[in-house]
Amino acid sequence: MIRSKNTAAQCCDFSILYLAILAVCVGCGESGGGGKVPEASDGDMLRGVVTSYRNATRELGRPPKDYSELEAIFAPVSNNPAEYLTSKRDGEKFVVVWGLNLASSPPDTVVAYEKTGVDGKRMLVTIDGFTREVTDTEISQLEAKAGR
Numbered sequence: 001m002i003r004s005k006n007t008a009a010q011c012c013d014f015s016i017l018y019l020a021i022l023a024v025c026v027g028c029g030e031s032g033g034g035g036k037v038p039e040a041s042d043g044d045m046l047r048g049v050v051t052s053y054r055n056a057t058r059e060l061g062r063p064p065k066d067y068s069e070l071e072a073i074f075a076p077v078s079n080n081p082a083e084y085l086t087s088k089r090d091g092e093k094f095v096v097v098w099g100l101n102l103a104s105s106p107p108d109t110v111v112a113y114e115k116t117g118v119d120g121k122r123m124l125v126t127i128d129g130f131t132r133e134v135t136d137t138e139i140s141q142l143e144a145k146a147g148r
Helices: 007-025 043-062 067-077 081-085 136-146
Strands: 110-113 121-126 131-133
Touching: 007 110, 043 067, 043 081, 043 110, 043 121, 067 081, 110 136, 121 136
Parallel strands: none
Antiparallel strands: 110 121, 121 131
């Protein structure tokens, strides 16, 4: 069954496409850096996870339940959608909290974080798009608080 999309939904689709292109093209202009294009930061990648989570929830009519459902959001703009769900710092897929209802959860609820991180610190992102580095102990405390 084909669903027609309203203007707001089309804008959301465009925003994820824009985010993906921006993540790849940041710094394409002349910067005196020898023409190198810097990679998107893990903070940018994690904020992209929140955006794709929202879009997947809208498309599916429920929160995503696994990586394949998030990767499907990136498929139209990438031959390798898994790259958008992988930390540049530790090279591992982000740990995603599946089944979150973003609309009814507090804005400081953790959506995703690095599996290993660097130097004992892992980056996380909350529903409101804020990113920060936390220790392994803090991750454990957040997971316990969320009942995982």
